[in-house]
Amino acid sequence: MMKSGARGSLVAVMLALLAVGALFAAGHATPAVHARSAAAGASDPRLKGAYRFEDGGWIYAHLEGTPEQVGFQHGYLLAAEITDALGAVRLDSVYRTHRSWKFFRDTASSLLWPHIDEEYHKELTAIADGVNAHEAAAHPLDVWDIVALNAFEEVPDYYVPLLDAKERRPVPPLAAAPGNCSAFVATGSYTKDHRIVMAHNNWTSYWAGQRWRIIFDIVPAAGHRIFMDGFPGVITSDDDFGVNDAGIMVTETTITQFHGFDVNGKPEFARSRKAMQYAASIDDYVRIMLDGNNGGYANDWLIGDNNTGEIAQFELGLVNHRVWRTRDGYYVGSNFPSDPKVTREETRFNPKDAESSPNARHARWLQLMAQHKGNIGVDEAAQFISDHYDTVLKRQAPSERTLCGHVDGVSRGIPEWAWGAYYPGGAVQGKAMDSTMAGAMSFRARIGHPCGTDFASKPFLAEHKEYAWQMPILSDMKSGPWTTFHAGQQPAR
Ligand SMILES: [Zn+2]
Numbered sequence: 001m002m003k004s005g006a007r008g009s010l011v012a013v014m015l016a017l018l019a020v021g022a023l024f025a026a027g028h029a030t031p032a033v034h035a036r037s038a039a040a041g042a043s044d045p046r047l048k049g050a051y052r053f054e055d056g057g058w059i060y061a062h063l064e065g066t067p068e069q070v071g072f073q074h075g076y077l078l079a080a081e082i083t084d085a086l087g088a089v090r091l092d093s094v095y096r097t098h099r100s101w102k103f104f105r106d107t108a109s110s111l112l113w114p115h116i117d118e119e120y121h122k123e124l125t126a127i128a129d130g131v132n133a134h135e136a137a138a139h140p141l142d143v144w145d146i147v148a149l150n151a152f153e154e155v156p157d158y159y160v161p162l163l164d165a166k167e168r169r170p171v172p173p174l175a176a177a178p179g180n181c182s183a184f185v186a187t188g189s190y191t192k193d194h195r196i197v198m199a200h201n202n203w204t205s206y207w208a209g210q211r212w213r214i215i216f217d218i219v220p221a222a223g224h225r226i227f228m229d230g231f232p233g234v235i236t237s238d239d240d241f242g243v244n245d246a247g248i249m250v251t252e253t254t255i256t257q258f259h260g261f262d263v264n265g266k267p268e269f270a271r272s273r274k275a276m277q278y279a280a281s282i283d284d285y286v287r288i289m290l291d292g293n294n295g296g297y298a299n300d301w302l303i304g305d306n307n308t309g310e311i312a313q314f315e316l317g318l319v320n321h322r323v324w325r326t327r328d329g330y331y332v333g334s335n336f337p338s339d340p341k342v343t344r345e346e347t348r349f350n351p352k353d354a355e356s357s358p359n360a361r362h363a364r365w366l367q368l369m370a371q372h373k374g375n376i377g378v379d380e381a382a383q384f385i386s387d388h389y390d391t392v393l394k395r396q397a398p399s400e401r402t403l404c405g406h407v408d409g410v411s412r413g414i415p416e417w418a419w420g421a422y423y424p425g426g427a428v429q430g431k432a433m434d435s436t437m438a439g440a441m442s443f444r445a446r447i448g449h450p451c452g453t454d455f456a457s458k459p460f461l462a463e464h465k466e467y468a469w470q471m472p473i474l475s476d477m478k479s480g481p482w483t484t485f486h487a488g489q490q491p492a493r
Pocket of ligand 1: 386387398404406449451452453
């Protein structure tokens with residue numbers, strides 16, 4: 001896969017990574033930071049009202065107040081997890097793009113920062129402050145690390161390929177728009193109670209999925225309360241599943257083989273957070289996402305308005321976008337673009353290849369929606385995202401073609417996303433909610449493969465030396481039980 005000319009620089013990158021990996025590998029194995037919860041920062045008044053606890057393999061973080069408070073609480077409560085996640089993202093981004101971490105920090109400060117709202121400047125700065133207050137003596141990080149971390153979906157895989165082309169550098173074979181997730185939203189005659197049901201499973205590299213285990217309950221001083229899953233240190237959900245207290249339910253799947261990025265636009269992570277915080281209708285959501293659209297992390301958004309029972313699919317390219325909406329029907333997502341213009345002008349996606357991961361899963365979604373019409377509730381939703389039916393083989397066989405994805409056992413890989421043979425990636429966690437749950441700001445979530453299968457890293461890495469570069473960041477991915485969370489939840493006593 002690697003061209004011989006790139007091999008020299010790859011060796012250099014790997015040597016650099018070994019040094020980087022050594023820095024945080026110990027932190028990943030033993031989160032020493034967390035043990036020091038009685039550090040000086042614990043008495044900081046900015047922590048008032050914040051707390052965390054663990055349940056079902058997830059970490060629940062309740063944050064409240066001004067941007068400075070929410071950010072500081074986020075950084076402080078999740079200091080160990082943020083330090084670990086930053087190290088992992090750094091290793092992966094540097095390895096895949098052949099760009100230094102300095103490049104990502106410089107991109108954060110010069111290119112992203114000027115296009116981020118003041119409210120999130122404050123929150124991002126405070127996240128770095130919170131981490132450092134917890135861990136002052138260890139490896140201090142700064143706001144550029146945090147901004148680069150927040151952009152870990154849009155910069156390596158959307159901006160870098162564009163920049164490489166502009167600078168006439170060979171585009172690294174591993175930098176490609178990701179294909180994250182299987183999701184649906186249904187309403188009206190499709191669901192048991194004729195109200196909205198929504199579910200999503202996150203597809204990523206297993207190393208990322210192992211860390212995508214935060215349940216955020218955020219009560220910001222301005223805007224709506226947000227209840228969502230998320231990644232340590234990132235201000236938006238980023239795999240995007242959540243609900244706000246205005247009744248807006250949101251999820252998405254990415255658009256496979258998308259290309260395009262506007263350096264003068266607002267970062268996707270800031271827009272998606274703002275939309276979650278300030279949208280009280282589908283129109284609001286679309287308007288906020290379109291304002292300063294930079295094309296990064298281009299998604300098909302699935303949105304529900306729990307006040308009206310209306311649902312929408314919002315396909316957001318850089319040049320084109322389209323919104324479909326209904327009060328009786330469904331929209332499904334498995335990383336395929338729907339609008340022919342988006343497909344043709346902004347992707348290299350082949351809608352006719354029935355055997356590709358997005359199209360095979362799309363076919364399965366259509367089967368499930370037809371079979372379960374009128375009977376879809378949250379139990380069914382959880383089953384759908386755990387489904388292993390392969391529409392090509394016409395039998396149960398977990399792989400890259402099933403809604404619950406398991407690519408580590410598949411020699412085909414997923415070439416559209418630059419996932420090679422046996423790539424350690426797939427469905428890493430799942431969430432489901434119906435309208436009743438959404439009204440109570442609640443959802444059901446399962447960490448690990450939504451089907452409950454565990455992934456063991458040691459035998460995998462022993463068998464697949466080509467992924468040895470992930471050794472410092474890839475550990476076992478164990479599935480937890482389906483667990484129900486809600487906003488304002490307190491730890492069990
Ligand atoms: Zn599975």
